[in-house]
Amino acid sequence: MFEVTVQHISESNELKGSPNIWRQKYEEVKFELEEFQESSKELEQELEIQLAQSEKRIKDLESSLSRSQMENESLKSKLTQVTKESTEKIAKLQKTLSEYEAVNLKMSHTIRTLEQSNDDLERARRALIVSVEDLESQLNQQIEKNVLLETTISPSIDPPSEESITISEI
Template identity: 45%
Template sequence: MGEPKTPKFGSMEEELSFWKEQSDKHQQRAEEAQEELQEFQQMSRDYEAELETELKQCETRNGELLSNNNRLRMELENIQEKYEAQHSEAFRQISLLEGDLEETTAVKDQLQKYIRELEQSNDDLERAKRATIMSLEDFEQRMNHVIERNAFLESELDEKENLLESVQRLKDEARGLCV
């Protein structure tokens, strides 16, 4: 907004009145601008405090999520180790029993009673195998649930990082406005 052109005055009183009016207008604009600035500064402080509180809450939640994630990873590793040990043991037992079954078949006529016991043992192993397969399916379901949860946690972590970037940008803008 440029300064108005200075008019020609007929008397000193007219000129004095004109400049007094101009001074009052500029004084009023300056006061309004000062009030707006103070209002804006207070709003900025309030918003910054609110963002700081939200940031602390996000950081706390993130810490909890990371802790839960680490705990779940440890549980998953333990379950995997147990499963692998059980699977290896079951496979070893099945292999041993199959070898025994072949030997028993070779002496079938002499050991008919022993063969019936092995057949019963084989049925038990098949039940154990089915139970192991069911345990594996249950484990896979739990593992899928953990994977989904990890994906959810990673998504929340990405959202938190975006919020942190927004907070930093707003802080920088607020600092720029305060300067």
């Protein structure tokens, strides 16, 4: 910049006497000014276009942000509702499971008790069968003794048949 100023000063000293040179300089400076103003206008228009585009983009992004925030709030609300419903369902299912487990435990205890009772009845039945068989055996032995005694006591009477003794003795 300093060099340009020095150059202008030296040129101005040389050109003091010539109006045509000043006019030419004036025209050059005027032309440069007009070019500068034109390029400034073009740049300003480009910047205004960019500004308008940027403002539109900002407006679109703000609108998108607003929609996203509303959707986010809606999704939060739905998530809260679903979480609440799920928690209630889980609690209900856990309660039902506990009830079923209690019923299952009670039934298991009842089944064990019934199985023990059944085993006791089976043992008693087997013991009864053994007792009945022992009694039948003793009865048969007694019948045989009675038949022998009757045959020895009364040889003149016809001995009764075994079937009639068994039936009458029973």
